Amino acid sequence: MSRLPSWCPWPFLQGGPASLVLAGLLALTVAPASAADKRSGYQDASPETQAMQDDDAANPGFLWVQQGETLWSGRVGNANRSCADCHGAAPATMRGVAARYPMFDARLGRPITLPQRIQQCRVERQGAAPLASESDALLGLAAYVGLQSRGMPVQVAIDGPAQPSFEAGKALFTTRQGQFNLSCAQCHDGLAGQRLAGSVIPQGQPNGYPEYRLEWQGMGSLERRIRNCLVGVRAEPFAADAPELADLELYLGWRANGLRVETPAVRP
Amino acid sequence: MVRVLISVPKRVKRGEAFDVKLLISHPMESGQRRDDMGQAIPRDIINSFVCTFDGDEVLRADLFPAIAANPFLSFAVVVQESGTLAMTFTDDHGAVQTETASVTVE
């Protein structure tokens, strides 16, 4: 095994130890976590980070929730229509909705994520320009809708027409990628609970998005987190609207079924 | 304009301290970082925070770049009667913003 390049984002992988770590990964037999073993990233966070999530007055994600709540009733676009004009009061009508995303969209013939659904509504129902990807406004709306499912179990459906997308997502999760030649499953199924430098490797459960990451010093989507992972293994990240991304998010959602929605979660 | 979340108890007791918590949406750019092109990112922080109750000071803080992004501040206040808490922030560009929260003594 050759030395990793000096720009490797995981400097502890450089030189000698890299050979050992990667050799260990290559030898692993990967098995997905069984339902009973599902762990939210919350359980792997420090008590301080958990406390930050638990107190709504101290959880910075609520700055985005507040913005989303304002946007919910703001009229925009050629239709001069707000989210509330169609959907009413979010605490009633959006309860449990985010727990079911991504969901299969029959008209599009593929799974659609919650931020994509918000964009679809914006363009088709409100006649407005789509919001910028990862913008505070889009994250805010997704966080506000997500909050209405907080505490409810993730319930992502993969049956019927969603089955091929699910299988495609599963294949992506278990396919080795990038210059490090690693699959998602090798770390997040096979090595979850072990340590990568000072941090516990989480199962990579998506039950808190959009979430506030201390690493980002801000809020971000699951798509952003997946992009980080792909860059981390030196693979080409998916484009924002790539069907692969929705397939992978569908698989991740199914994998998290039963875990409680924590939006807006706080993670290191 | 920054977004601010102020958390104050719904009702407080006369002469008894209560906690105030604040979240402020601000990157608190430290001036110590560089962008992908190697250019220094200029410092841009909220450098001053003052909290008053009906014009009298609760506390004031000078904030430096070591304050985390999206600042969280928490402290205790004591009042003798109902009134208004005013929180004033000043950033590196000199922009001043004041947010208020009413306090009701039961």
Added chain:
Amino acid sequence: MLRRRFLVLAGSGLLVPLAPIRPVNATPAQVAALIAELVGDAQIRDERVKLDLPVMVENGNSVGMTVTVDAPVADLRSIDVFAEGNPLPHVVRVRFGPHAGAPRFATRIRLATSQTVIAVAKLADGSCWRDSVDLLVTLAACID
């Protein structure tokens, strides 16, 4: 040592792959000089101030901190916090007014590396008190 330093910077988001920078951090001597300036002729003693910080820091980008002073709030003039290992060591200065309800202040701070953090309280009678915490900053493994 160098490797740890690199890791800590990476974890704190101060380093990006294309543009590594290693800011020059403060030294204990610089912080001692700042504190000497603050307390003037007064003696400073390791009592009456409680600086609450985790000893193991998961991510240096945001570390919850509470400073509590064992004195009537009416007697408390100011709290200053210094981080010996940050590029800019002065973290915060808080002055207390007549409506302050307790001799306490909490916020979240950035820590560039494993280091000692010091809180100094100044009372109305001119006396100065301090507390310090030695902490280890680990990191999250992936960089944005």
